[in-house]
Amino acid sequence: MHGPAGILLHKAANSKSLQEVKRMRVAIIGAGISGLSLAYYLQRQGIAYDLFEAGSEVGGNMRTLQKNGYTFELGPNTLQMNEDLLQLITELKLETELLPLTPRNNKRYVLHDGQLHAVPSCPKSFLSNGLFSKEDKYRILQERKQPPAEVENETVSDFFERRFGVKQMDFLAAPLISGLYGGDPRQLLVNKAHPELKELEAAYGSVLEGMVQRKKRGVFQRAFSFRNGMSTLPQAIADKLISLHLDHKVEYISRIRGKYIISCNTNGDHDNEEYDKLVLALPAHQAAELIEFTYPGLSAALQNIKYPPMAVVHTVYNRAEVGHPLQGFGALHPWEEQSYTSGSIWTSSLFENRCRPHEVLLTSYISGDRLNGQAPLDEAALLRQVHQELSETYQIKALAPVYQHLHLWCNAMPQFDLYIEDAHQMAEVLEDDGLFIAANWYAGVSVPACVREAKTIAAKINTDTVSRSIAE
Incomplete structure (x- = not known):
């Protein structure tokens, strides 16, 4: 059950645990996959929350x-x-x-000179592939001999050029990044947009060697969906939540004496509620509007993030x-x-x-x-x-x-460029104020990354809640 009725039932059933043990309220703004997952994990831990969604549907971009x-x-x-x-x-x-x-349907292709070429998936297919010249193949194979390097603010384009060469960047990385982020790989930071590449380089000394070793160990999982589409997941989470409020638009946030005051508009009715913790599960530009006066520095940094x-x-x-x-x-x-x-x-x-x-x-x-x-x-x-x-x-x-x-x-994916670094650093510091970020501009654009970050935030809030209960 969603809405006020669900909240009353929840409070009646769990009043003792919430009043005597937890004594904390969390406001989550935004019912995309991050906000939904966080609410789910908090609910499992018995922590009182309210999840506000301005629209009538859940899931965010997962539609x-x-x-x-x-x-x-x-x-x-x-x-x-x-x-x-x-x-x-x-x-x-x-x-x-x-x-x-x-x-059998996992093979990728790339358009080159008007023809589709299969992207090599093993050494044999790489050597016989007509996509690369002999010189290109030699340069790619030399990637294993390239020493790892820590380059400050290295872009995706620079990373591929350093390890593979320009041609490989042009034909493979550029369209891939463009399709994922809708942006320019010459601007995106590799440690933010594709941290797994830096992890392979650091762990194995080579991206190619790392991919080979992980494939041998079965680390790479297959892709999947749901029979009725990707909306299955966010809707299933929403069906489990007892404090989800659809059509509740948060218009203003203030912080008074260590508490967050959430001003909400519901079909013309305005209401103010007080919370101990605040979680912004919103795109950067929407979050920026809500905290413009409460946290002007972070708000300004968020406005610089491009979508x-x-x-x-x-x-x-x-x-x-x-x-x-x-x-x-x-x-x-x-x-x-x-x-x-x-x-x-x-x-x-x-x-x-x-x-x-x-x-x-x-x-x-x-x-x-x-x-x-x-x-x-x-x-x-x-x-x-x-x-x-x-x-x-x-x-x-x-x-x-x-x-x-x-x-x-109109605003597809956040760009993990130099501008996003400031926002990440500010957001991390503000966790001491009880402000948390559960959004793809912070955790990463993939659904698994958002779910993992939501679980991490829930654990942090739970730890703080238990500590408070012991102290009181």
């Missing part, structure tokens, strides 16, 4: 659209399992809803009109190819129930840097351009798609 018999993912298409995420899914009893990605736009286009064709077999995960489109899209995921090849059996579904991404030429955005022209590019790339004979759908994220 699935069911339309005309199709399943469209507006946010992430797949997830990579980690221990925390697996435990959460098990506790929610969602194991039977998991839809794993089959190994480029990104367009997600779902295109459906009759399978008989598509010349390419589409046996794989999808394809990356480097800038050098002068492609309009950053790449496409071959959704119907990953999961069979996303469209009708005689159709194929392609999910294409247009990152912020490529959208800059579309101002104002012309939806019809954008869809036509995507269809034209898909037709040329995948030998599609259809004059028009069976169906197309466009979703524009």
Whole structure:
């Protein structure tokens, strides 16, 4: 049960534990996957919380659209399992809803000179691959001999250039980063945007060696989704929560005598509530507005975090009109190819129930840097351009798609560049004030990273709660 009634039932059932043991209230603002996960973990620990969501739905960017018999993912298409995420899914009893990605569809492609080339996945395929010249292959293999280095403020582009060479950055890293973040790899910090690369370099002395060793140990997990789409996870968490408040817009936050005062607007009714801890589970620009007067320094730093736009286009064709077999995960489109899209995921090849059996579904991404030429955005022209590019790339004979759908994220993914460093440092210090951040601009953009950070914050709050109870 959600809302005030649920809160009363919860308080009646647990009044003794909350009053005598915990004696703490936590306000969480934002019901994306981070806020939902944190509320779930706090609830399991018996800590009183209120989760406020301005909209009528949960999940944030983790959204699935069911339309005309199709399943469209507006946010992430797949997830990579980690221990925390697996435990959460098990506790929610969602194991039977998991839809794993089959190994045969895990092959990636990259567009080069107008042709699709498979990205090498093993030494044999690397040596026989026509994507790289002999000189390129030699340079890549030399990566194992490159000594590790700690470079201050090293960008993703600089990292790949240092370890592999420019060409490899252009053909593989750039479109990958563009598709994930909608931004420029020459600006993104590698230790923030892709910390796993630095971890491999530090642990094994080489990215390639680290990948080989982890594959031998079975560290790399397969991607997966859910039968009814990615919204399954946030909705399942929401169904377990007893203090989730939808359509509750927090308009102002103040701090008086060590307490946070939350001013909330619910259908025109205004209310103020007092809390011991505050968790911002919001995009940076939204969080900045709420703490402008309470924490002006952090607010200013948050306003500097950039969120480029990104367009997600779902295109459906009759399978008989598509010349390419589409046996794989999808394809990356480097800038050098002068492609309009950053790449496409071959959704119907990953999961069979996303469209009708005689159709194929392609999910294409247009990152912020490529959208800059579309101002104002012309939806019809954008869809036509995507269809034209898909037709040329995948030998599609259809004059028009069976169906197309466009979703524009005006503020897609936070950019982990130099500006975000200040915000991270300030946020860490303010934990002493009882202010915590549970958001992808702090924890990382992946769902597993957000779940892991939510669990960490819940543990910190619980530790402080127990310490307070002992002291009192």
